[in-house]
Amino acid sequence: MSVLPILYSFRRCPYAIRARLALAVAQQPYQLHEVLLRDKPAALLAASPKGTVPVLVLPEGRVLDQSLDIMCWALQRHDPQQWLSPPGATLADMWAWVAQCDGAFKQALDRCKYPQRLPENDPAQARADASEWLLTLETRLADSAYLCGTQAALADVAIFPFVRQFAAIDPPWWHAQPWPHLQRWLQQWLETALFADTMRKHPLAPNPLL
Numbered sequence: 001m002s003v004l005p006i007l008y009s010f011r012r013c014p015y016a017i018r019a020r021l022a023l024a025v026a027q028q029p030y031q032l033h034e035v036l037l038r039d040k041p042a043a044l045l046a047a048s049p050k051g052t053v054p055v056l057v058l059p060e061g062r063v064l065d066q067s068l069d070i071m072c073w074a075l076q077r078h079d080p081q082q083w084l085s086p087p088g089a090t091l092a093d094m095w096a097w098v099a100q101c102d103g104a105f106k107q108a109l110d111r112c113k114y115p116q117r118l119p120e121n122d123p124a125q126a127r128a129d130a131s132e133w134l135l136t137l138e139t140r141l142a143d144s145a146y147l148c149g150t151q152a153a154l155a156d157v158a159i160f161p162f163v164r165q166f167a168a169i170d171p172p173w174w175h176a177q178p179w180p181h182l183q184r185w186l187q188q189w190l191e192t193a194l195f196a197d198t199m200r201k202h203p204l205a206p207n208p209l210l
Helices: 012-023 042-049 067-077 092-114 123-143 154-167 171-176 180-190 195-199
Strands: 007-010 032-033 054-057
Touching: 007 012, 007 042, 012 154, 012 195, 032 154, 042 054, 067 154, 092 154, 092 171, 123 154, 123 180, 154 171, 154 180
Parallel strands: 007 032
Antiparallel strands: 007 054
């Protein structure tokens, strides 16, 4: 078995993006196995039968197949930017923000991005539902540079890939919204060297078990 963890990832998946960001800021080396979600490699399914990414296989054989677990594992090992312990916020505060993102907002995001999957779906209502939560982010960011205060933290890193995905559905509409603080926050993340590095394209991993 490799002496490095193996990360099964899909470049554009927001769950995988936030896991890669945490691994990067924690300076945790790993082997990246880029996969096609429509053609999942046997090794990924052997490690995690649910077949979603990201999946981190540790050298001792333990498998982490939830993005937040991967983030915490990496940051508990090394957290040079205090993403787990920002001044003025608790881990519970951050989990509350992330739970809102991964719950109702993610459902609305999927209804906006993939309306054809639900014939009874109302895209306009889905956008309105997503916008309602995004307005809470706008309000929060009007008072502070980041969601949990004056510096970036786990909540920002875990949430912005999903806001990025929503903004990309209809960029002209996104830029026309009266959300200057949220738009600034997102653009700031998109322009970081950290994000650019984690979004570099990689060849697909070989699938020797086929």
